[in-house]
Amino acid sequence: MSAKLSVIFYIILCLEIGIFLTVAPWWPHGMWGISDWGNNYFLLYAARKTGIQGLQAVVASGWVRGAVSGVGLLNLGIAFWEIFNFKRTVTALQNETSARKRSTEDVAASSDYLSDNER
Numbered sequence: 001m002s003a004k005l006s007v008i009f010y011i012i013l014c015l016e017i018g019i020f021l022t023v024a025p026w027w028p029h030g031m032w033g034i035s036d037w038g039n040n041y042f043l044l045y046a047a048r049k050t051g052i053q054g055l056q057a058v059v060a061s062g063w064v065r066g067a068v069s070g071v072g073l074l075n076l077g078i079a080f081w082e083i084f085n086f087k088r089t090v091t092a093l094q095n096e097t098s099a100r101k102r103s104t105e106d107v108a109a110s111s112d113y114l115s116d117n118e119r
Contacts, residue, residue, distance in 0.1 A: 003093040007086060014079035021072025025065035037065060 029036040038060020047055040058064060082089060 003090045003097065006093065007082065007089050011079050011082045011086075014075045014082065018072045018075030018077075018079055021075060022069050023072075025068050036060075 025037045027037065029039075038056055043056055043059055047053055
């Protein structure tokens, strides 16, 4: 059950990040209270603190917007791959978890480290 929930939460996280990173750089100015991609408070603050005044122009360029959108599309691709391979991922995660439990039990059972020595 926990393996299924872990995979479901991972899929939801990838979908949310993918949608945000794909859409946010191209969102129009002022829609729903969101500022323009290249003209926001944190970007201006970072440019002033680091002394790199060209940072705003670089982030506002189409190259950076395209790269960020590409990372978003990659996240969406990962999410859809996980959706289509859900059963295989859950099975692999359950097998890994059960293997860890067995190895932990084996270590606990063999806690007598001097069992091979004569007493």
